[in-house]
Amino acid sequence: MTLHLPGAHGTLRAYEPRTEPLALTPGAPSLSRTVFAAAHVVADPYADTAPGSPAAVDWDATLAFRRHLWSHGLGVAEAMDTAQRGMGLDWAGAAELIRRGAAEARAAGGRIACGAGTDQLTGGPATLAEVRAAYEEQLALVEESGAQAILMASRALAAIARGPEDYLDVYGHLLRQAADPVILHWLGPMFDPALEGYWGAADLDAATDTVLRLIAAHPGKVDGIKVSLLDARREIALRRRLPEGVRCYTGDDFHYPELIAGDGHGFSHALLGVLDPLGPLAAEALRVLDTGDRDGFRALLDPTVELARHLFQAPTRFYKTGVVFLAWLAGHQSHFTMVGGLQSARSLPHLARAYELADRLGLFPDPKRAEDRMRTLLALYGVTP
DSSP states (O other), X not given: OOEEEEOXXXXXXXXXXXXXXXXXXXXXXXXXXXXXXXOOOOBXXXXXXXXXXXXXXXXXXXXXXXXXXXXXXXXEEESSGGGTBTTTBOHHHHHHHHHHHHHHHHHHTOOEEEEEOOTTOOSSOOOHHHHHHHHHHHHHHHHHHTOEEEEOOXXXXXXXXXXXXXXXXXXXXXXXXXXXXXXXXXXXXXXXXXXXXXXXXXXXXXXXXXXXXXXXXXXXXXXXXXXESSOHHHHHHHHHHSOTTOEXXXXXXXXXXXXXXXXXXXXXXXXXXTHHHHHHHHHHHHHHHHXXXXXXXXXXXXXXXXXXXXHTOSSGGGHHHHHHHHHHHTTSSSOOOOGGGGGGSSOHHHHHHHHHXXXXXXXXXXXXXXXXXXXXXHHHTTOOO
């Protein structure tokens, strides 16, 4: 049955929803790539919250979504920016998410890595000692939970660092005490404007040199680095300079198929927010890649890039809204309510286009349910058939 979807210029266009989903079944993890999906959190729609108040999380639905990702063989990157760290989820909420997520991973036999940052520092400018202490607190909690640690980029450090040496000092201190190899996290300012000039330089070549100095100075302490700069050329150049055994995890939600497929000199692993909605399809593509069939992998994953570029269009940090919207349409949660009211961060035309692109890809397990929910949203906005 035809849907009339609003476009960017105030007009409606007819769209015929598909009637059959892709036939995607759970399966084992990839053998050739280490892949984490950065997972979103599900808000409690019945909580009486106010702007600025602590997040109210629906723990049952949040953990059920992680089991969905594990069932398809994907690892879960927990308490990352996809989970609205710094955009509605405070440290207390993130700490509870890490504890619960790690316990669920043990029960499900799933792989999990959790973000350790400094977001408990909310009272204004911090000192380097306070930044180190905040990182230490979060790193300790992640390690106590039994998860792998991801050292997230720190707004507090970016605000006070005087140059590369401050980054080397803080991160070196953490790497020396880390119990197991960690994943470094280089998040560009398109994802968080407060991270401009990370690693002590606005010049990305200089920043790259700094992070490579850090990794070289701490052999055996860095599992890999997640690179979220939306610049495939720069990521490839960095991964070719990494020491042997240190993984490059692509965080590039614009160029992930080519970066994961790789070239004659290597490939990227993945830690991506876009794998939240793409999970089952991406897992299937990875199993094809495991057979050595790069063309088959690209044939499955290349068509998803248009949706990814749409979800992550500027202002990129609001991609979470589209991710949660698609989870609602797919039936992973019963509502489109987000922590901090972030469901209002994208326009109806943006959401309508996300629905159309996802539906064309066959991402909805029940296309009729997705269509009905899309009709409900359209009606709420006053769009009539």
